[in-house]
Amino acid sequence: MTNKELANLMFPDVTKTIDDYEKIYPKRDLAEGAIVSRYAPSPTGFVHMGNMLSCFIECFVPKKTNGIFYLRIEDTDQKREIENGIDNIVSAIKTLGLDYNEGVISETEQRGNYGPYIQSERIEIYHTFAKYMIENDLAYPCFCTAQEMDETREKQKTRKERIGYYGRYAKCRNLDNDERAKRIRRGDTYTIRLKSNGDYHKKVHFHDLVKGDVIFPENDQDIILIKSDGIPLYHFAHLVDDHLMRTTHVLRGEDWLPSVPVHIQLFNMFGFELPNYAHLGLIMIVDENGSKRKISKRKDQNFAVRHFHEIGMPQLPMQEYLMTIANSNFESWRESNPNAPLIDFDFSFSKIGSSPLFDQSKLLNISKNYLSKLSAKEVYDNLYDWALKYDSDFASLISQYKEYTINILNIEREQKKPRKDFGCYSDIKPYIWYMYKELFKDVNYEWQNINNIDEIKSILNKYIDFYYDINDDKDTWFNKMKLLAEEFGYATNIKDYKNNPSGYKGSIVDISMVIRVALTSKSMTPDLYDIMQLLGIETIKERINKL
Numbered sequence: 001m002t003n004k005e006l007a008n009l010m011f012p013d014v015t016k017t018i019d020d021y022e023k024i025y026p027k028r029d030l031a032e033g034a035i036v037s038r039y040a041p042s043p044t045g046f047v048h049m050g051n052m053l054s055c056f057i058e059c060f061v062p063k064k065t066n067g068i069f070y071l072r073i074e075d076t077d078q079k080r081e082i083e084n085g086i087d088n089i090v091s092a093i094k095t096l097g098l099d100y101n102e103g104v105i106s107e108t109e110q111r112g113n114y115g116p117y118i119q120s121e122r123i124e125i126y127h128t129f130a131k132y133m134i135e136n137d138l139a140y141p142c143f144c145t146a147q148e149m150d151e152t153r154e155k156q157k158t159r160k161e162r163i164g165y166y167g168r169y170a171k172c173r174n175l176d177n178d179e180r181a182k183r184i185r186r187g188d189t190y191t192i193r194l195k196s197n198g199d200y201h202k203k204v205h206f207h208d209l210v211k212g213d214v215i216f217p218e219n220d221q222d223i224i225l226i227k228s229d230g231i232p233l234y235h236f237a238h239l240v241d242d243h244l245m246r247t248t249h250v251l252r253g254e255d256w257l258p259s260v261p262v263h264i265q266l267f268n269m270f271g272f273e274l275p276n277y278a279h280l281g282l283i284m285i286v287d288e289n290g291s292k293r294k295i296s297k298r299k300d301q302n303f304a305v306r307h308f309h310e311i312g313m314p315q316l317p318m319q320e321y322l323m324t325i326a327n328s329n330f331e332s333w334r335e336s337n338p339n340a341p342l343i344d345f346d347f348s349f350s351k352i353g354s355s356p357l358f359d360q361s362k363l364l365n366i367s368k369n370y371l372s373k374l375s376a377k378e379v380y381d382n383l384y385d386w387a388l389k390y391d392s393d394f395a396s397l398i399s400q401y402k403e404y405t406i407n408i409l410n411i412e413r414e415q416k417k418p419r420k421d422f423g424c425y426s427d428i429k430p431y432i433w434y435m436y437k438e439l440f441k442d443v444n445y446e447w448q449n450i451n452n453i454d455e456i457k458s459i460l461n462k463y464i465d466f467y468y469d470i471n472d473d474k475d476t477w478f479n480k481m482k483l484l485a486e487e488f489g490y491a492t493n494i495k496d497y498k499n500n501p502s503g504y505k506g507s508i509v510d511i512s513m514v515i516r517v518a519l520t521s522k523s524m525t526p527d528l529y530d531i532m533q534l535l536g537i538e539t540i541k542e543r544i545n546k547l
């Protein structure tokens with residue numbers, strides 16, 4: 001039996017040829033040097049910030065070249081799949097504010113001329129390529145059972161030889177086609193293996209964009225291309241998909257680095273142009289104890305992108321932070337170009353560090369800085385959008401008091417050194433809740449040095465009855481507080497108190513603290529003068545009388 005007849009027997013339903021697919025998915029019409037990259041996750045449920053680092057780089061790089069970035073879903077490992085896996089991935093990408101030109105948009109929608117972009121919908125294409133390999137003696141059916149494979153492995157272990165299906169261990173490689181046909185007709189299950197033309201004693205050299213020049217032995221393993229259920233394994237799907245989707249840059253985890261010789265071999269067998277490879281080190285996190293470790297699905301739900309969505313982490317700081325991990329020189333560039341858009345940065349694969357580290361506190365700092373520079377109105381709008389999803393009561397409250405809320409958010413903002421209190425939108429309510437009478441109930445007062453309620457009340461009553469006037473400017477307001485301090489035996493400045501602690505009951509700090517705590521319940525707040533201006537005299541009196 002000829003190879004062609006065997007191929008027809010194995011793939012009776014394949015009607016197209018690989019040339020047909022070359023025409024359906026022609027070389028892309030892009031400018032010279034345009035990069036085509038992809039994010040190709042498996043829908044396994046847990047999408048974390050480490051995944052987003054590669055997605056971010058893959059998205060960023062083509063933009064500068066007017067290239068293409070697409071999303072492909074690699075769902076051939078059905079055991080690892082979960083429900084809503086695709087939606088999780090798509091919403092993670094949106095959470096980061098990234099976009100793509102082509103690919104999977106939702107569980108049911110795709111966009112672009114190089115699809116389908118879900119591997120399980122591409123089976124016919126893989127089979128067409130596999131059929132071509134059978135016809136051309138580049139692959140063969142293998143009937144070895146799991147038990148036979150185990151026995152081979154044991155033998156190799158005792159003989160201290162390399163594990164795998166190669167050389168004399170590749171039992172099915174030399175079966176003749178009649179024998180193969182006989183077994184197929186009688187219904188034996190089989191996988192399809194590569195007929196490797198590599199020599200383990202020769203070397204393959206290639207240049208990885210991140211790792212630099214790399215040398216590996218050639219691949220001599222007859223690896224499985226297609227499993228017995230007809231589904232391709234990674235190496236083969238990578239060849240078919242990245243060729244037909246005309247990918248120029250493959251960025252992926254460094255666990256794939258040792259497989260490059262197989263990929264080079266496959267691309268060469270077909271005469272296809274090899275994509276550029278960039279292998280990214282596994283992202284590590286700094287945990288609470290300051291030590292580095294891998295992200296774990298069980299322990300690190302805080303690194304799930306969903307978590308960042310829930311806490312309302314703004315998009316730009318996440319992108320900025322990912323760039324600081326991606327390129328070691330980014331931070332100094334940012335220092336010299338504080339207001340330049342991110343896209344102006346010259347990203348370079350070779351500046352990707354060998355073990356990227358995700359430091360949550362650093363992200364938070366970037367984000368605090370970013371939020372401090374927004375206008376109060378911008379913060380309000382984003383806060384409202386966030387609250388609509390995660391705290392609808394708070395959303396109604398702030399929309400009921402929209403101008404008031406904007407004024408609250410404007411305290412110590414829109415000035416040279418704005419406050420940097422919050423890193424994400426869920427941080428805001430814990431900072432400003434006391435400004436709303438609806439929330440100022442059953443509060444827990446954080447009294448400090450002055451905690452005798454009689455003393456507290458007499459200070460407050462005196463203050464309200466004799467000193468406080470909402471029309472005072474800030475200096476007058478403060479001077480009056482000094483008078484109040486003096487009247488009650490407290491030093492009007494800290495220095496006097498420190499020089500003579502036994503001469504006073506305390507200092508102006510204690511007096512202003514009493515007012516602060518009485519009005520907000522908190523011992524730490526933004527500017528008290530501004531808070532009082534916004535609360536207004538009625539509320540101030542009400543809160544004091546309530547004590």
Ligand code: GLU
Binds near residue numbers: 039040042074238
């Ligand atoms: N689906 C593969 C993974 O999740 C993708 C690797 C690649 O980008 O080629 O590891």
